[in-house]
Amino acid sequence: MRMRKKRRRSNHTDPTTRHRSTDTPAKIDRNVVLLGWVSYFTDMASAMVNPILPIFVVAALHEGVDKLGIIVAVATFVSYALRLVSGYISDRFGIVKPLVVGGYALSAISKPMIGMTHGYKSVASLKALERLGKALRSAPKDVMIAEYSHKNASGKTFGFHKTLDIAGELSGTLLLFGFLLCFGVSEGVMRTIFLATIVPGLIGFVLVAFFVKDVKKRPEREGVKFRLTKRDKNAVKQLFFYFLFIFFMFSEAFFTMQAKNVGIAVMLIPLLFVVSTGMQTLTSYLLGVWVDRIGAARVLWLGYLCGVTAQLLLWFEKSWLTWLAYAFLGLFTVATLNANRAFIAASSDNRGSVYGVFYGGVALFGALGAYVCGMLWEHFGMQSALLFSLGGTLALWLFFSLTIMGGRYGYA
Template sequence: MRHMNNNIIYLGWVSFFTDFASSMVTTLVPLYVVYILNEGVDKLGIIIAAASFISYFFRILFGYLSDRFTLVKPLVVSGYLISALTKPMLALTQGYIGVAIIRGVERAGKAVRSAPKDALISAYSETNYSGKTFGFHKTMDIAGELGGAICIFLILTWFTLDKDSIRLIFAATLIPGLIASAIALFLVKDIPTSIQAKNEKRKAVINQQDMRLLPLIIIYFTSLFFILSNQFLIIKVKQAGYSFSIIPLFIIILTLSQTLFSYYSGVITDKIGNHKMLLIAFVFGTLSLLALWQEYLWLCFILLGMFTVMSLNAIRAYISQYAISKAFVYGIFYGGIALTSSLGAIIVGQLWKQFGFETVILFSLSGMIILLLVLAVWI
């Protein structure tokens, strides 16, 4: 590809195979926990919370370690290898605690590799083509997610979902995981020495002016507390009467929605501003919950995809444009996501278990409407 370093292409394939395996796992884990292991939705909430917290919170630590000790490729390879080796271990679990531990360790692999991987992509991006580079990488991510969901759909079309079959699928994720790790180890090159030396001279700075960005960032965090994870939605789809074989199609719809609206939401954000785009995203998030309440489930997944990419693009653009100490602000960003999304998952799981789905919807919908009004008044 023109203006595309081979390192970027190799990393794209690493992401493709990793996300292929990850999509297989995230589609099946809710069904496995609730319908195969016969654990409650509250236990699923604990698993989602553990995975979310570890995935985001520890990115701060490993991002710092990568910068401080100029560790890039070793952390990237280690992170992918951790994920590749732990996903298949889900086949050995007998209860929700085992699933939570393994999902936590697997997401730790994500935390280990995320910041160094971004640094590696940036290092090999040509000056005027960084957008194209990251766009290619995101495309490979999405292609992997779609591939994994389609694979599960085809498997469940032909085979019955039971304890043995689902554990065999978990074990099979070792194959794409090891392919990804091998590409990262043998084909991907480390950051050039000249760039490493330049990075060693940088010092972490906390600028007090960045505190003015916190109100909007906190509003975004709070939306993650109220919005429902797609893993909870999978359970709702099953309760609505859809067969196991159809459920992966909802994940495919969600991924396609994110793909179609991600680029255009970024373009519109540049024109109307971050605050207004976040407001529009909150409208779609609220509508997704209304659609869920009325059991328009296909529409719910489409709207959730729109909310996800629009809100994330808006808040990332906000930080990129206005943050002075970007590392400090991104640290708050990842830490906040870890806390709010994990706490929200636990509360939703408990509410669903103790009081039923209607209570969950009222809780989430009320919270999103309040946030929508607050943001509308602010603008």
């Protein structure tokens, strides 16, 4: 009862908790649709790389799981930490589209080059370059999506964009499976697949460079000293719980290695990603609408529960449970991202900077978590690494349930 009253009192300030049953549904802006297709082709290329990259590093390049952890940590840190810089630039100087275009260009050229690597250091360097592209474009791209969102519909808009984003991953994963099914699993085939990612990468680059409209520069920022507002700082403070959860959460690369360890054939591993991305594609828009209607906190609660469930299923080391774990991993990913991105859009003034802080926090905590899990796995075994992740995320979910969902600390 107290939760319901609290939400009614805040309806005039927080669109993420507003019920829209009486609103007329708004069409998605053309630029958001185009950005969705840009993400579709870019993520298609990424999905042709990510499912087999851990296998390539460990089996083809003969590197240890600890080296895989280093690659994941470096890529994660570069991907997210530098988003803080691009977010600041977009707010301080009004530079948005050039950062987005440059980011997609870097990603398009770096993925194919992985096919020419011969050691974990070169893989880490190219993944860092590819993630640098992600870092440059992500916060400014979210600014563009937020700017082109209709009033009180940021959750729906981000949900729509994420649907095309994940559909691209699904398509790329199916293409990858088709290649492996037709040509087999070998080092040469994997290298050829990496090189082939140049095609969807360039399509995405052309779309964003020539067809997406830049947002208008806000004249009030010119000549004014930039600083985060009270609303910005409050939004950042409330994101720290998600950062902690990401620190403990098993990364996608370790999900892949667990699947290989329980006997799932390398050729079938792309289908695990189909399960994850398919679940995200089916639920992204709906979860975005839920953010607008019931609030970010409740959708986050569901997402965290799915993350805990995914890792719990891995614990039993049964191949059929691993397939189910990937479905819950997909729900965790899409629910938490949609909720947090919509929350920032509704609760901050300098959106680019807050998106940058958000991704920067994910970078730091995600990189540290990947490094710790990789070391635990290499020196103490998979179960020790999984116990670390499962115990941490379960404790955080229980804390979230008792405090934030209990109304003692209002997330949104």
